[in-house]
Amino acid sequence: xxxxxxxxxxxxxxxxxxxxxxxxxxxxxxxxxxxxxxxxxxxxxxxxxxxxxxxxxxxxxxxxxxxxxxxxxxxxxxxxxxxxxxxxxxxxxxxxxxxxxxxxxxxxxxxxxxxxxxxxxxxxxxxxxxxxxxxxxxxxxxxxxxxxxxxxxxxxxxxxxxxxxxxxxxxxxxxxxxxxxxxxxxxxxxxxxxxxxxxxxxxxxxxxx
Numbered sequence: 001x002x003x004x005x006x007x008x009x010x011x012x013x014x015x016x017x018x019x020x021x022x023x024x025x026x027x028x029x030x031x032x033x034x035x036x037x038x039x040x041x042x043x044x045x046x047x048x049x050x051x052x053x054x055x056x057x058x059x060x061x062x063x064x065x066x067x068x069x070x071x072x073x074x075x076x077x078x079x080x081x082x083x084x085x086x087x088x089x090x091x092x093x094x095x096x097x098x099x100x101x102x103x104x105x106x107x108x109x110x111x112x113x114x115x116x117x118x119x120x121x122x123x124x125x126x127x128x129x130x131x132x133x134x135x136x137x138x139x140x141x142x143x144x145x146x147x148x149x150x151x152x153x154x155x156x157x158x159x160x161x162x163x164x165x166x167x168x169x170x171x172x173x174x175x176x177x178x179x180x181x182x183x184x185x186x187x188x189x190x191x192x193x194x195x196x197x198x199x200x201x202x203x204x205x206x207x208x209x
């Protein structure tokens with residue numbers, strides 16, 4: 001029978017490392033006495049390593065790619081299609097660095113499976129360029145110095161782009177809500193808000209030209 005962790009801890013001269021090792025060994029023994037580690041479901045085993053071909057429309061260009069069902073859109077964009085402007089950081093939908101547009105709406109690509117994106121229009125930050133010229137949101141971020149280290153900037157820009165596509169003339173409070181899912185560890189939020197307002201102005205000027 002495995003020893004009680006409290007009895008192990010109270011042994012004279014027992015170090016912290018020794019205590020943890022003994023508890024780990026006891027836990028492993030307890031699992032083995034109960035019949036061992038439960039097997040991985042057969043369905044999971046079958047999907048890992050299997051691939052299928054899907055069609056993705058990225059920045060207006062159709063591409064056929066082989067993916068595993070479990071691969072995220074962020075992974076496919078970066079590692080398969082090499083659209084590396086999309087950044088990955090937390091990979092669990094908390095920071096917003098991987099934000100892209102799907103059918104014009106901002107989405108976390110780390111939480112979106114590549115197979116879910118089939119048949120939808122995907123826009124990454126590279127897709128906002130107008131030839132060699134920056135798009136209005138990109139230009140506004142440069143003008144307002146709305147970044148420091150820059151790692152979160154692609155996601156911030158895509159969030160603002162998605163906001164302005166649905167609301168061309170947002171208030172400051174609406175901008176705050178629109179980028180609230182994007183974290184900036186450098187704290188450049190004030191300039192991000194100003195850049196969003198400037199981008200709105202640039203887009204209106206362009207539309208009126």
